[in-house]
Amino acid sequence: MKKVIIVGAxxxxxxxxxxxxxxxxxxxxxxxxxxxxxxSYGSGRSINLVVSHRGWTALAYAGIExxxxxxxxxxxxxxxxxxxxxxxxxxxxIDNKAIHSISxxxxxxxxxxxxxxxPNVNIxxxxxxxxxxxxxxxxxxxxxxxxxxxxxxxIVGGDGANSSVRNALMKQPRFxxxxxxxxxxxxxxxxPADQNGAPQLNIDALHIWPRREFMLMGLANTDNxxxxxxxxxxxxxxxxxxLNTGADGMRYFEKYFKDAIPLIPDLEEQWENNPTSxxxxxxxxxxxxxxxxMLIGDAAHATVPFxxxxxxxxxxxxxxxxxxxxxxxxxxxxKVLEIYTEQRVPAGNALxxxxxxxxxxxxxxxxxxxxxxxxxxxxxxQANHPDKWTPLYTLVKFTNIPYHEAKAEGERHDRIMEEIxxxxxxxxxxxxxxVEQEVLRLFESVR
Amino acid sequence: MKKVIIVGAxxxxxxxxxxxxxxxxxxxxxxxxxxxxxxSYGSGRSINLVVSHRGWTALAYAGIExxxxxxxxxxxxxxxxxxxxxxxxxxxxIDNKAIHSISxxxxxxxxxxxxxxxPNVNIxxxxxxxxxxxxxxxxxxxxxxxxxxxxxxxIVGGDGANSSVRNALMKQPRFxxxxxxxxxxxxxxxxPADQNGAPQLNIDALHIWPRREFMLMGLANTDNxxxxxxxxxxxxxxxxxxLNTGADGMRYFEKYFKDAIPLIPDLEEQWENNPTSxxxxxxxxxxxxxxxxMLIGDAAHATVPFxxxxxxxxxxxxxxxxxxxxxxxxxxxxKVLEIYTEQRVPAGNALxxxxxxxxxxxxxxxxxxxxxxxxxxxxxxQANHPDKWTPLYTLVKFTNIPYHEAKAEGERHDRIMEEIxxxxxxxxxxxxxxVEQEVLRLFESVR
Numbered sequence: 001m002k003k004v005i006i007v008g009a010x011x012x013x014x015x016x017x018x019x020x021x022x023x024x025x026x027x028x029x030x031x032x033x034x035x036x037x038x039x040s041y042g043s044g045r046s047i048n049l050v051v052s053h054r055g056w057t058a059l060a061y062a063g064i065e066x067x068x069x070x071x072x073x074x075x076x077x078x079x080x081x082x083x084x085x086x087x088x089x090x091x092x093x094i095d096n097k098a099i100h101s102i103s104x105x106x107x108x109x110x111x112x113x114x115x116x117x118x119p120n121v122n123i124x125x126x127x128x129x130x131x132x133x134x135x136x137x138x139x140x141x142x143x144x145x146x147x148x149x150x151x152x153x154x155i156v157g158g159d160g161a162n163s164s165v166r167n168a169l170m171k172q173p174r175f176x177x178x179x180x181x182x183x184x185x186x187x188x189x190x191x192p193a194d195q196n197g198a199p200q201l202n203i204d205a206l207h208i209w210p211r212r213e214f215m216l217m218g219l220a221n222t223d224n225x226x227x228x229x230x231x232x233x234x235x236x237x238x239x240x241x242x243l244n245t246g247a248d249g250m251r252y253f254e255k256y257f258k259d260a261i262p263l264i265p266d267l268e269e270q271w272e273n274n275p276t277s278x279x280x281x282x283x284x285x286x287x288x289x290x291x292x293x294m295l296i297g298d299a300a301h302a303t304v305p306f307x308x309x310x311x312x313x314x315x316x317x318x319x320x321x322x323x324x325x326x327x328x329x330x331x332x333x334x335k336v337l338e339i340y341t342e343q344r345v346p347a348g349n350a351l352x353x354x355x356x357x358x359x360x361x362x363x364x365x366x367x368x369x370x371x372x373x374x375x376x377x378x379x380x381x382q383a384n385h386p387d388k389w390t391p392l393y394t395l396v397k398f399t400n401i402p403y404h405e406a407k408a409e410g411e412r413h414d415r416i417m418e419e420i421x422x423x424x425x426x427x428x429x430x431x432x433x434x435v436e437q438e439v440l441r442l443f444e445s446v447r
Numbered sequence: 448m449k450k451v452i453i454v455g456a457x458x459x460x461x462x463x464x465x466x467x468x469x470x471x472x473x474x475x476x477x478x479x480x481x482x483x484x485x486x487s488y489g490s491g492r493s494i495n496l497v498v499s500h501r502g503w504t505a506l507a508y509a510g511i512e513x514x515x516x517x518x519x520x521x522x523x524x525x526x527x528x529x530x531x532x533x534x535x536x537x538x539x540x541i542d543n544k545a546i547h548s549i550s551x552x553x554x555x556x557x558x559x560x561x562x563x564x565x566p567n568v569n570i571x572x573x574x575x576x577x578x579x580x581x582x583x584x585x586x587x588x589x590x591x592x593x594x595x596x597x598x599x600x601x602i603v604g605g606d607g608a609n610s611s612v613r614n615a616l617m618k619q620p621r622f623x624x625x626x627x628x629x630x631x632x633x634x635x636x637x638x639p640a641d642q643n644g645a646p647q648l649n650i651d652a653l654h655i656w657p658r659r660e661f662m663l664m665g666l667a668n669t670d671n672x673x674x675x676x677x678x679x680x681x682x683x684x685x686x687x688x689x690l691n692t693g694a695d696g697m698r699y700f701e702k703y704f705k706d707a708i709p710l711i712p713d714l715e716e717q718w719e720n721n722p723t724s725x726x727x728x729x730x731x732x733x734x735x736x737x738x739x740x741m742l743i744g745d746a747a748h749a750t751v752p753f754x755x756x757x758x759x760x761x762x763x764x765x766x767x768x769x770x771x772x773x774x775x776x777x778x779x780x781x782k783v784l785e786i787y788t789e790q791r792v793p794a795g796n797a798l799x800x801x802x803x804x805x806x807x808x809x810x811x812x813x814x815x816x817x818x819x820x821x822x823x824x825x826x827x828x829q830a831n832h833p834d835k836w837t838p839l840y841t842l843v844k845f846t847n848i849p850y851h852e853a854k855a856e857g858e859r860h861d862r863i864m865e866e867i868x869x870x871x872x873x874x875x876x877x878x879x880x881x882v883e884q885e886v887l888r889l890f891e892s893v894r
Binding site: 170174176179234278280 | 609617618620621622623624625626627628681724725727
């Protein structure tokens with residue numbers, strides 16, 4: 001039985017531990033943080049994630065879909081709040097399929113428990129990876145005052161955006177890496193349930209207050225509260241670098257998110273005390289080293305959160321790798337890892353690109369009439385010709401088509417819709433047979 | 448008197464130590480390697496550099512130009528060796544200005560000696576930077592078995608492509624970084640002087656055997672030998688990854704660099720024993736942190752060696768910073784460092800771009816007839832109108848115009864010459880008044 005060491009018991013790491021354990025591997029997981037079941041997670045900054053089709057596919061592959069279905073909250077669409085406080089609702093999908101919101105902490109605890117219940121999986125907390133020796137296949141873990149070396153046939157870096165395994169790889173020649181911070185950051189504000197424990201906003205929707213250069217977003221929690229997040233540039237008059245005090249925050253909300261103020265009784269206090277955080281995009285290549293090391297999840301491709309796909313792409317990394325093992329076996333691990341890199345590097349890069357693109361869409365385009373017109377036309381064509389027109393969002397959220405293929409198809413749609421939106425009178429006759437036929441014609445001809 | 452700690456006693460670090468020492472700062476330099484005067488440098492891999500105008504400007508600024516003039520070898524042009532062994536010579540500059548080849552080891556020793564001779568400069572070798580605390584302004588140096596903390600008003604990362612100071616910065620939010628390895632690597636072969644101690648090749652020229660996808664380069668040493676370097680892709684039939692044995696190397700030279708074989712008596716042995724190395728481009732932003740930390744040289748912008756400008760750009764970083772201190776004083780160091788980043792990040796990025804561009808030019812375009820035609824036309828226009836047409840190479844090598852401005856002007860020249868080379872019959876009448884006038888016309892109109 002081959003031995004696998006996974007560095008990091010986050011979502012990707014603990015999911016992989018469970019799935020590799022089920023395959024019969026001897027799995028040792030090291031996690032630098034304390035056991036999440038014995039401590040609060042992430043020091044009060046609740047983080048909500050969305051499980052999309054890719055996430056469910058990975059969970060189903062490992063046979064734990066039903067387990068996780070118990071702890072999600074469905075979201076069927078976006079609810080847009082304009083400057084005047086008007087709200088409008090846009091379903092994600094014409095079939096009324098939902099995406100599912102989940103608490104990162106709860107999800108993680110569940111995966112850790114599932115993995116640890118297997119006799120051949122062991123998880124050791126409070127263990128920090130100081131060094132990896134790729135030639136010897138050893139990881140050197142700082143555990144309390146001790147530095148202990150452990151060896152394995154496969155070392156997996158599932159240790160997130162600040163990955164120690166990737167940091168060790170970065171010292172190898174021919175390992176490419178970049179970290180790019182975007183010009184915007186974020187600050188969270190918690191929107192509680194009302195006195196009766198009921199939600200203050202439509203609980204079935206993801207809420208967005210799009211304001212072009214910035215936005216407020218609200219994502220439901222299981223307790224009927226919402227995690228609100230302001231995403232905004234650091235610079236400028238209303239840049240986060242210049243909105244430090246509670247009074248600054250209140251003035252900002254008065255001007256741009258007035259209807260949200262009554263939802264957050266302690267807004268000033270939260271604004272002043274919650275940290276302003278930066279958002280990074282990480283890319284690297286390859287995702288493996290030799291025949292014994294690989295990266296999964298944020299360690300390979302951390303991204304901004306605007307498509308809600310970071311976690312789904314991470315689970316997909318693991319699912320794809322597991323299927324490669326099913327197909328090729330593990331006798332030539334070098335070859336399996338090479339295919340893994342070949343398939344997942346373009347997917348990881350596209351995931352980052354798509355996430356950046358969706359930031360523009362969410363904060364900006366949803367407030368743009370021509371974007372809404374485009375969505376209406378696409379929705380109609382999709383409804384009438386579901387076999388042909390699958391919008392980018394659907395490709396990303398409701399299929400397992402590799403991200404880079406979805407991205408390419410989305411860019412093709414952009415070229416088609418650019419021509420459609422340039423048609424005379426399209427604002428009035430978008431619903432006409434003529435427009436629909438032109439979309440279909442371009443669908444066949446535009447490459 | 449303010450205290451400065453410079454991490455790294457390489458060329459940029461020791462030059463800065465000397466220049467800051469002359470300004471009256473208390474300078475402490477830490478270098479991880481042993482004293483270069485007591486040990487051979489870089490384990491036998493001799494590395495030759497070229498001092499261009501920017502380098503001389505920096506040395507002159509610090510008053511040590513004459514000191515360095517004593518240890519350089521002039522190079523006036525490129526000597527091209529074709530597949531049949533024919534040679535052709537191209538001057539770098541119509542004024543017969545030279546560039547100057549210098550041994551990295553000798554250069555470094557001289558700078559270290561100059562710096563150490565100042566009473567307020569101290570250099571400590573065998574000191575590895577483990578950690579930087581930006582808030583406290585301390586560097587934590589591993590010295591033998593001890594870890595000692597030192598504090599300073601300014602911490603300078605001059606510690607090269609694998610910079611520890613930059614690695615510490617990379618853990619800070621909003622610090623952007625990338626490392627990109629190109630698809631080609633290199634292997635060195637030493638071309639000795641002949642039995643009488645005379646050079647086997649024209650000692651005044653840089654020698655190139657351009658072969659489109661790869662090339663051999665020869666750069667003169669002070670002992671009349673040459674450092675030969677094969678730059679080639681890793682992949683493919685004649686990729687470096689597949690040319691491992693001495694016999695592989697000999698077969699490769701037989702096919703592509705036949706005229707160089709007699710110059711290298713122990714070619715097979717050298718080929719087998721000398722390492723194959725990778726080539727990396729490093730970019731980051733900003734080049735400073737807060738009011739007390741900055742990066743210079745390769746730590747900020749390591750590049751491929753094809754323009755021979757890495758060292759010159761590094762000395763220029765320091766010269767620009769010193770002039771900013773002259774202009775603004777050091778009472779508001781944060782402001783000085785912000786201007787430094789503003790000026791040097793675009794310059795550093797352009798240095799990397801220009802170096803990559805020159806790889807294409809050296810290995811590929813010099814073997815291309817239309818490139819040679821273009822050079823002839825440019826040379827004529829430059830000779831007749833030196834106030835107008837300054838070729839990119841001249842802007843880079845013989846001026847102090849910031850690299851990004853030189854790059855932009857070079858791209859404008861590309862657009863102009865693209866039109867010129869598309870003129871009917873230009874191959875025959877390139878020397879005509881008509882072509883010259885058209886170049887001048889486009890020079891005024893093309894932006």
